[in-house]
Amino acid sequence: MNRADRRWLVIAPLLLALGGVVLLLLPLRLFGGVVPTPIIPLAVIFFWSVYEPDLMPYPLVFLVGIFQDFMMGSIVGVWASIYLLSQWLVLQQRQYFLGRDQHVVWLGFAIIVFIASLVLWLERSLLNGTLLPYTVSIGQWLVTIAVYPALSIAFSFVHERTILET
């Protein structure tokens, strides 16, 4: 493998996270718009924070969050703070996640997603000046949790190649 290919593998998490942001912007309207688009950047940040945090440093997470804020038109800093907080939580529990069965990791991801959803709800409620209904966000978070096993399989291929080739 040449140097250029290795570089691609190293920046794969960044590209995947940014791709996840672009996916959030596409009018996919899954099943007639009933199923919301999963928040893939959160899955990317979680996976790499557990298995290869060196490739997902805080500034990069901040960058992904800011990019999402700008692209979605939300208040700048909202998604950045949520992603940073999520990563910090993951890194605190990283020792527990490493080497565990994927079902356990999946459960851990679900807990992180739940906390992230609460923080987003609180931030948006504060910024709107009114208590927004939390229930409207449940669908998107559930879809994000549901797709994580499939995403983690795909991410693990990239991750293993990164370990082997770099």
Place this chain on the structure above:
Amino acid sequence: MEILGQHRREGLGRRENRRYGLFFLMALSFSMVLFSLFGARASVFEKARETLLDAANPVLSVLNAPIRWVDRRFGDISDYFNVMQQNQQLREENAELRGWMHEAISLQRQVNYFEGVLGVSMPEPADYVDASVIGEVNGPFQRAMILNAGTQQGVEPGFAVVEGEGLVGHVITSGKKTSRILLLSDPASRTPVLVEGAEQEAILAGQSRGQPALSFFAERQPEGLEVGQRVVTSGAGGILPRGIPVGEVAQIRGGNVRIKLYANYAGTDFVRIVKYHNQPDLSADSDDGADADGSDNE
């Protein structure tokens, strides 16, 4: 599934603690939130949004092509099974619309006659810019669309956006070739409306995934409201033109009035942007006390 990371558990204690970096970036994020809140709309962030939107335009347009293709194929299959029913429905609608067309022509003649008699000068009809939807924000607390028309086509923040059935939202960010619109269902959206029949002005407030709610200026809920009454833009504040169909009253429960929007967001691929500049308000009965639709995502 293979257990990932098993061989790496031992080396964790040696990892450098980067807590200070995290605290710095968290503080930076919250500072940016505060700056966005208290900064003017024409802030550096707004310029960055416009630039990024324009940069994303070609990417979103290219990625939209396969989505549209798949969507059309599913639409074709669905149409095949419903073709008889749709045909019947279209015939009925056509007959009904012909009746309305003759009535409209007749009314237009009357209006022209009275305009001539009274010497009234009506405002110029608004221009439209056609645009296609290349992006969508369908987040939990955010509802927006990205269109492939911007300042080069004369699109400016504040312009109303309509589709075949009714009002979709209004432009909040306008890049050179791309713009973002805030949908009526966004929790930050506030649109001055008029309930026809009851002749009551109100503010339509977005509720994310639920039906938008009406809030009235009077303390008591006005009388005369009925399910099925048409809701149109009131034009209060002079930002949006008056009379654009918005929806109809769907539910009245206590002081809670919900509106079923005419716009179907799940099927909106093409829209029209109404190039409307604040003209002299011709409606003397318009309540100027109402805020204009100046809500945004900020």
